[in-house]
Amino acid sequence: MKTAVVTGAAGAIGSAICCRLVSRDYRVLAVDVDPEGLQRLPEQTVPVLADLTRPDFTDVVLAAVEAAGRHCDVLVNNAGMVVPGPLEDTDPEAIHREQLVNLYAPMVLTCRLP
Ligand SMILES: NC(=O)c1ccc[n+]([C@@H]2O[C@H](COP(=O)([O-])OP(=O)(O)OC[C@H]3O[C@@H](n4cnc5c(N)ncnc54)[C@H](O)[C@@H]3O)[C@@H](O)[C@H]2O)c1
Incomplete structure (x- = not known):
C-alpha cells in the first residue's frame, strides 16, 4: 500500500x-492543527495532529511516516492560511505564521520526508 501525507x-x-x-x-x-476536523475524516485515514507553525512539526510528521512504513509516496502540501486586511495593519507575528504555513512548512516537508 502506498502512503500519502496530506x-x-x-x-x-x-x-x-x-x-x-x-x-x-x-x-x-492526515496532518492538521484541528483535532475535531481530523475526527470528521474517513476512518481509514491516520490523524496526525501537528501545528505547522511550531518547530516540532517535522518530528511529528516524520514519526507518523516512520510508523506507517518509513516511506512517503505522495506529499500534498495543501495547508494554507491568509491573514486578512491591509499589510500595513497586520501584526508581524501573524505575517510570520502565515509564511511558516504557506512557505516554510512545504519546503521542509518536501526536503525531509523519506
Ligand atoms: N478554497 C479556495 O478557493 C482556494 C483557492 C486557492 C488556493 N487555495 C488554497 O488551497 C489550500 C486549501 O484551501 P481550503 O479552502 O481547503 O482551506 P481551509 O481553510 O478549508 O483548510 C486549510 C486547512 O489548513 C489547516 N491549517 C492551517 N494552519 C495550519 C497549521 N499551522 N498547521 C496545520 N494545519 C493548518 C487548517 O486547520 C485547515 O484545516 C490552502 O492552501 C488555500 O490557500 C484555496
Whole structure:
C-alpha cells in the first residue's frame, strides 16, 4: 500500500483530497492543527495532529511516516492560511505564521520526508 501525507487535511480541499486518496487505496496520513476536523475524516485515514507553525512539526510528521512504513509516496502540501486586511495593519507575528504555513512548512516537508 502506498502512503500519502496530506497537510491541511481537515479543511475543505484537504478532506476531499484525503477521501480521493483513500478511495484509491492509499494509506493517508492526515496532518492538521484541528483535532475535531481530523475526527470528521474517513476512518481509514491516520490523524496526525501537528501545528505547522511550531518547530516540532517535522518530528511529528516524520514519526507518523516512520510508523506507517518509513516511506512517503505522495506529499500534498495543501495547508494554507491568509491573514486578512491591509499589510500595513497586520501584526508581524501573524505575517510570520502565515509564511511558516504557506512557505516554510512545504519546503521542509518536501526536503525531509523519506
Ligand atoms: N478554497 C479556495 O478557493 C482556494 C483557492 C486557492 C488556493 N487555495 C488554497 O488551497 C489550500 C486549501 O484551501 P481550503 O479552502 O481547503 O482551506 P481551509 O481553510 O478549508 O483548510 C486549510 C486547512 O489548513 C489547516 N491549517 C492551517 N494552519 C495550519 C497549521 N499551522 N498547521 C496545520 N494545519 C493548518 C487548517 O486547520 C485547515 O484545516 C490552502 O492552501 C488555500 O490557500 C484555496
